[in-house]
Amino acid sequence: MAQQYRFPTSEPVDVVVIGTGAGGGNVIRELCLNGVRVVALEAGPHLDPEKDFEPDEWVMFRKMAWLDPVEVQGRDVTGLPFWLCKAVGGTTCHWAGASLRFQPHEWKARTTYGDIPGANLADWPIDADEMRPYYEKAERYMGVTGRVQPLPPPNTNYLVMKKGADKLGLHLRPGHMAINATQPYDGRPMCEQRGHCFQGCNKKAMWSTLNEAIPKALATGYLDLRPNCQAVYISTNDEGLITGVVYARPDGVLEEQKARVVVVAGNSIQTPRLLLHSTSNRHPNGLANSSGQVGKNYMRHLTASCYALFEKPVHAYKGITMMGIIDDFADNRPERGFVGGFLIETIMLGPAFASVFIQPGPFTSTADRKALWGEALVELMDNYTHLAGNWIVGEDMPQEGNCITLHPTKKDRFGVPIPVVTFNDHPNDKAMREFAWKRCQELWEAAGAWKVYLTPPYPATHNLGTCRMGDNPSTSVVNRWCQAHDVKNLFIADGSVFTTGAAENPTLTISALAIRTAEYIMDQMAKGEL
């Protein structure tokens, strides 16, 4: 049966955008507000926050996470290697709202850190000055606190962490969050301090492309949003230019949408997977892969957590999950024993996730981990209301051997090879994690903790690299406009373009880059280049 679409599949639409998360959503909004006709292919469902976002950690995980088959290789990756969302809004349905700009030196990691053995460092071809207006624009859309809205008020988790920070002379401050912490903003209401940021904000007080960019784009009439439609192949012509995208409809039937321009924004796992699978005579190693760099330099940030038990109640699950940040270790001070920096941010999990992730076993962490059980588990969970927590997020080293590849034999139900994620920590990553854990342990002990848990990384939410940006087509996949070196009507708008990761949570930078890319696409269209 023929589908009823706003734009017909057989005529080239101006732009097809694959993915509707931070990258795709921002591109879609910018294009549609300017009258560009867009077909958006989203592999996941279009959820309604008020109806579908339930206050249940496991239910929301099952509703939103990518749970399609994936295989892993390497010491530091698990059977649950990443935690990305497959839904309209992408992982902005699950994030915590931290919206931080890169520090200026982080755009120039190779120059700043020098030659680190085993690391494939490079400088971004752009810098802080270039990005400032795009950061500002993204911050206005997202309603970032401390930029265009007042800073969030402290919650109890913050107040406990502050006791320790003050004693140690560290600077814990309310952070830049894309949350309407103190007032309504842009037609979305004020935060109710429910503390379920990770389960999707059912009040829409936290920014997501589901709540902001997509509704604005739909209102223009220029967006044809197709949820539950997974892209499986990008078609090209004899000149090597893109002509359309083959995708699986909700009923599983494959059809092709013709396009003038394609923007891939499927995240750092699915974007390289789609490109590597889209081989042709002109692109024998995969689309945009003449450099061989598609899928390489996979990064996921240096992460870890630290939780602590106190004699007196904390009730850290109340309020904005991530609202306070310590940035004393964000700068580059190689005398610490590693290059790059990290941030310490408040975090808390509900009881269901706390019991699994604070001391995880091999099913959600690495093979050498043993899950908490028995009296030790009871000690933690009976004291759940007395628990405080923080998260460590820092720059990890890009390594060519950390990568996304296609499985040689296993395919998904649409015939696309499943992704294989290979990851090993760099010695710099390990050194930073050990240092950061020590600082967090001191922090909680200074605050009066009687027990501290050093928690290894959760499944990765900050998936970066794999289609890195650079000026040199032989060592990078996209140019400074996120345009593929090899294919001028192909753009990438997600974390995969990151040349290096920086210490900061990546969503704001992905959003700012996407806005900039959309502007460039429209400029090139106006000039007849696309």
Add this chain to the structure above:
Amino acid sequence: MTQERLLAFQSLRPEEAEVLAAVIRRIVPHRQPALQEVAWLTALAVDAQAVSDLGLRALLRDGVRDLDRRSRDRWGKGFAALGPAEQDGLLREVEDTPFFQRLINLTVTDFYNRRVVWETIGYPGLHADGGYRDKGFDRLEW
């Protein structure tokens, strides 16, 4: 545990179910009476998953039989009849096995996502509509 309750299991035979319930009780050995009852519900939920997941069914069966055999060899009686210290000792011996690590994961995933557990440990969940804006998100009593 009465024999009748053990007949409620679908995947495991009563003698296997008794061991499974005893192991789960040691994974979440809370002393609050309400939570001891929940451990039983979790055992039923784990068993129910093994109805359609045949791999899990085999893993659980082999795992509980192995534990019971170890118990009879060591103590001359079944695992379920042992005291907590002896049970924990045997569980530490099998701690690294896929059986036990998987069972921990299945147990805590079910057990700590139940409202009765939340209430008992003092977590209000989101019963209170309207969030914690006026319910102490910013009030630390110390």
